Amino acid sequence: MEFDLKDKFLEVGRFIAENKSRMHDRAPSVWMNPALPSCRFCQQENSAKPVIQEKKKQINWLFLLLGQLLGCCTLEQLKYFCKHTKNHRTGAKDRVLYLTYLGLCKQLDPTGPFDR
Template sequence: MSLENLESKQITTITGDVHCRHCKKVYQVSYHVRERFFEVENVFVTPKKGLRERAHPVWTNPKPVRCELCGRDKAAKPVIADRKSQINWLFLLLGKTLGYCTLEHLRNFCKHSKSPRTGAKDRVLYFTYMGLCKILEPNRELFNRDSSCL
């Protein structure tokens, strides 16, 4: 579903669950879709050739965020569903936390989005980010895989 489709249905925020490793509580976090998408998009705006089909370091090592309940820094991580079909991909994309997914999760997404799914985790993670961005902005040339960046 593209950004335009989401906005036409008045979906402007995406909510997902986050788990604190200290207080052990799960709570919800919401992201404004358009704002957070542009933050992700800005990583691709920098010379795509420099990424060489590898995930940006910010994506490969996402930092846990501050827990809104107990206030501890670097404590909360997104909850990733056990069943692959129930993973909240858009929430993970907007939170720039796809790096918490296992290689198996990422390969499964790439399989269903017809993206390359072989190679190291940073490569598969790159194609997951690229595939999700292409779903949100299908006509944007920036998210097309081209031979000039290989």
């Protein structure tokens, strides 16, 4: 499975820009419970769950961001990301997930609307 970096990042960035004021530092439900892609083999909808590496440092964060699949990560995995990007990492999963989205987007576009 592959994603077009520019198109998918624009999609995520646009969503953040349009909804950030309503999110109140919490991930929306579409991020918390992402719609999974259809399986390319059996065509079953909402069934292709990403394989997330057990070793946290091997997780493909960019792939999960572009597919808006970061909600498939555990709270522990999200806290790991926030730890290494020096973000506050305590709290509920929706807060840590929100910070992960913003942190990844800020890495791709430091001038974008991705500050808290």
